[in-house]
Amino acid sequence: MNKEIVLQMKDICKSFPGVKALDGAALNAYKGRVMALMGENGAGKSTLMKIMTGIYSKDSGTVFYHGHEVTFKGTKDSQEAGIAIIHQELNLIQHMSITENIF
Numbered sequence: 001m002n003k004e005i006v007l008q009m010k011d012i013c014k015s016f017p018g019v020k021a022l023d024g025a026a027l028n029a030y031k032g033r034v035m036a037l038m039g040e041n042g043a044g045k046s047t048l049m050k051i052m053t054g055i056y057s058k059d060s061g062t063v064f065y066h067g068h069e070v071t072f073k074g075t076k077d078s079q080e081a082g083i084a085i086i087h088q089e090l091n092l093i094q095h096m097s098i099t100e101n102i103f
Contacts, residue, residue: 004031005064007052007083012061014047021047025061049085053078 007029014022022044029035037045050056052063054072063070065081072078092101 005029006031006066008064009048009052010062010064012048012051012063013059014044014051014056015059022051022058027052053083053085 005028007027009025009027012022012025012027013020025044025048027037027048037049039045047056051058052072054074054077057071063072065083070081072081072083075084078084086102
């Protein structure tokens, strides 16, 4: 099994007024593996993904992509590097296929 880390997030912290959303969060994504990020509502999953793609800036911590430290300035930067996320949407359009709803 491939153990090459493609994306690594270490000790990520992020606070919003009155809320510490992430406190030392970490994530490793490996080449050739499918993974899921799961947790309760409010656990910080979306915040971590928004930091990964440059939507939010982190208060502290490091993000490495292919072994190089990165700080994306927005989704355009992360997409140009090859990182994109599909946001969860609970309101599906019934007459569209799964593929069309994802798009």
